[in-house]
Amino acid sequence: MAMRPSHVIRYVLEQYKSYRVPNVTQSLPSWYTKGTNGSLDSWSRCVHGSVALTQKKAERVPLSSERFPQLKRGEFARVTDGDLQVFERLVASRVLTEPGDIEGHNVDWSGTCRGAGQVLLRPKTTEEVSAILRYCNGRRLAAVPQGGNTGLVGGSVPVFDEVIISMSLMDKIISLDEISGVLVCQAGCVVDKINGALEPHGLMTPHILGSKGSCQIGGNISTNAGGLRMLRYGNLHGNVLGVEAVLANGDVLDCLSTLRKDNTGYDLKQLFIGSEGSLGVVTAASVLCPRIPGAISVALLGCDSFAQVLQTYDAAKKMLQEILSAVEFMDRASMEVVQENLQLTCPLGAHRYYLLVETSGSNAAHDEEKLNSLLGHLMEKGMVDDGTVATEPSKVQSLWALRENVAVALRADGCVYKYDVTVPMSRFYDLVVDTRERVGTDATRVVGYGHLGESDIHLNVTCPKHNEDVFDALEPWVYDWVAKCKGSVSAEHGMGILKRDYLYHSNTGPVVLLMKQLKGLMDPKGILNPYKIFPD
């Protein structure tokens, strides 16, 4: 095994910033904006802040009401001119009704779901959100809250003609307590903007996501986004200290505590973490922010058996402990796709599996010593077959780029079927093996990559264009497979519209019943983000 030389450099904030993973809207490679990818060829950040397709491209996406003919519009009122006049009064000149302004907000990031919303409201304050919902509830008008619109299950766009409430103008940082590390901000703050405000104080958000240039903290909370460093910093249920939310009836629920300990009655803020805007609209949040690490190192390791992968993960946890910040997984097909479609270079030879192990700590020399000690152990025990280490920012970035660009590279194959699921670690790769066998040569590629540390596998299957046979082979088979091994059919992003039929795959009857009762209690008219989460 050849270990590459490594350099130890203490990151300064600017460097840390520069190495962060590419933004989905800002760093798409040139082929991506030149039409290689069918309907997804010209994403742009729309003027209203969310990720959105241009009107022309959006119109090519089939309407969800046509794609899912079994869906019936709920018994909601339709927006009238009278309603528009009221909205004008409530949010002044921030009522959009021109198709050119709205169409991008009707379509989700992946170009899979398209609603037919005819009005988009852009509140700036909690009071405005409250007034909007109070009115909508009284009139029985359905509404969908929309953050950065970067979700992958169609959760943030209308299905029929729901009123779209864009949170993008609610982007104020409210306060930052440097000593406690607690930030309070409005829900529409983009994660990159938050980190921009935190960096001068040596702090960062506890979650870092691929879509951080567009996704908003309110959307992150509503989908319980985990991201790339959850292994180290934990989930939002632990890191969100407070939430302000507006209920369907317009009542403002102020659970915006900034305290790490507060056990006074039920912890209602938890209800809004991961409930996809269906129990209330998150308008502000307080978040516990960790310090930006002083040093970051990355090792890319090649293994030729999955047993080695698990042994390596176990050894990394044991030997790196407090400095371990990510253990990412790629199979050979994932590595090939970034090499073939994006011409990225892998510093290792061909292996069945690759692991990217990241450390973050306060002392570069200490971290390097720990990492080298781990690598020595792995080599000695034959747990890895090859490896390279990077501590210099540009090299760290280039190793991360291999992992982070898999999703982008796959799109160049044409059509991508994506499954983001959690399975027990012992079954982590079996899903890919079984899928490959099932779809056979009909697919261009079947790849598996993801967050090994959280047992979260991204199963992706590509074809030159949509292939009904492949799709039928995949669904519901993949979800059945996951349910059989007691996995979760949604590791990230929630259920939205695309996964709602599989809610019972990961939940028992009594659990779903209580979820529905909770929905009925908090939104009795069902106006908040209807058609999502629950099967009919």
Place this chain on the structure above:
Amino acid sequence: MAMRPSHVIRYVLEQYKSYRVPNVTQSLPSWYTKGTNGSLDSWSRCVHGSVALTQKKAERVPLSSERFPQLKRGEFARVTDGDLQVFERLVASRVLTEPGDIEGHNVDWSGTCRGAGQVLLRPKTTEEVSAILRYCNGRRLAAVPQGGNTGLVGGSVPVFDEVIISMSLMDKIISLDEISGVLVCQAGCVVDKINGALEPHGLMTPHILGSKGSCQIGGNISTNAGGLRMLRYGNLHGNVLGVEAVLANGDVLDCLSTLRKDNTGYDLKQLFIGSEGSLGVVTAASVLCPRIPGAISVALLGCDSFAQVLQTYDAAKKMLQEILSAVEFMDRASMEVVQENLQLTCPLGAHRYYLLVETSGSNAAHDEEKLNSLLGHLMEKGMVDDGTVATEPSKVQSLWALRENVAVALRADGCVYKYDVTVPMSRFYDLVVDTRERVGTDATRVVGYGHLGESDIHLNVTCPKHNEDVFDALEPWVYDWVAKCKGSVSAEHGMGILKRDYLYHSNTGPVVLLMKQLKGLMDPKGILNPYKIFPD
């Protein structure tokens, strides 16, 4: 400033075990069992596993129904002979009705609350808990679930004649996945027992509590216990991956996921974390367990101004980052009480404030270097006036003993009024100063200590015996003070019966309204742990 020499020793598991903080029932000093402390003079671990007073001593505690005459018994049925026959059928020979068997379970740990329960049930399985609650709900019999009975707000004992459901026999470890670190166990497992099962695998619970020798994981979850290492490992909302709970109507809610990521519908398990058994009885849990650190160091520092305390905390966070595991605070009066009442020795001279800073890491030499670097910085900048470092287990233990024995030492003064609240860090010590001024010479001591890292202050006031003037000066004044600075009237333990009148001090009207609606939804007959949490 004189820095004491330090030794670097890598902890072995046995050593780590031995240094842990003393158990409340096992390490009470001899004077404690000899009657110095009024009605609390003869605690014993009762045969049924919970902490409980002997019958004779329990009977000296006034009945809650007499102490709080404004409380009216709810419209619940009373247990009949027919009910007892049914219970006998449901849990066989595990129905206790002899006063001698029950009385200890009617009184809480602090000897403040005493119910008049006449039957205690000891289920062994979730199915038995389900059968009990289904029957109680049908008959409208009120019930109180009881874990280790170590709470401080009277939450785990009856108020009137509620049926006591002791969880102590539900103490099975169900599974442990060493690679993912996920443990699944029944709710009645004592934390020490869990750690005993984890230790051979190099793992530990994410929360360590003073009462770990008696408290049960189900009770920890029901009160969202934080403990001593929350600064490092986060709270139970983040670390509990799954909960199995039985609802008031007997339905079993299986949210016992072992996955770190699972976003399939509402995260219902969060409802049971911190809801004090009032929404359902937790019967099992899965917990993400961190690795036992390889090395532990502790520094005890003396500061003469509170500004220095905050500067030191800030510097410790910045320079120790990933290895910082606790920052505990004591004022001079706290240090004096362990010296005077327990004859413990403080290695530092007299200072206004003391900080105990603990590091845990995987490499003792690295940690020592980081800690020494911090100490050099603190000395150079004049942030601390004196300090000592310990890395040898026995010395680490003796420094921790100073902090951990404050609560025990205070009891020797006679009567202790205890307030565990969270306040903004900038006001952390103001509460103690203002309280001292308010109670004047009527009190023996007014001390402040606690978890600085979580801004959780333990305000304790002692008198030779109960003093109505002191008590009247303290309540509700302390809670008003906390509410005014937007703190939490309950940092730990929840509201129970003792704090329920202050629920609105830390929550707005709409928040409490939704809590009540949730209670009404999940327990429409109100049989689960009635009279707790909510004011009338």
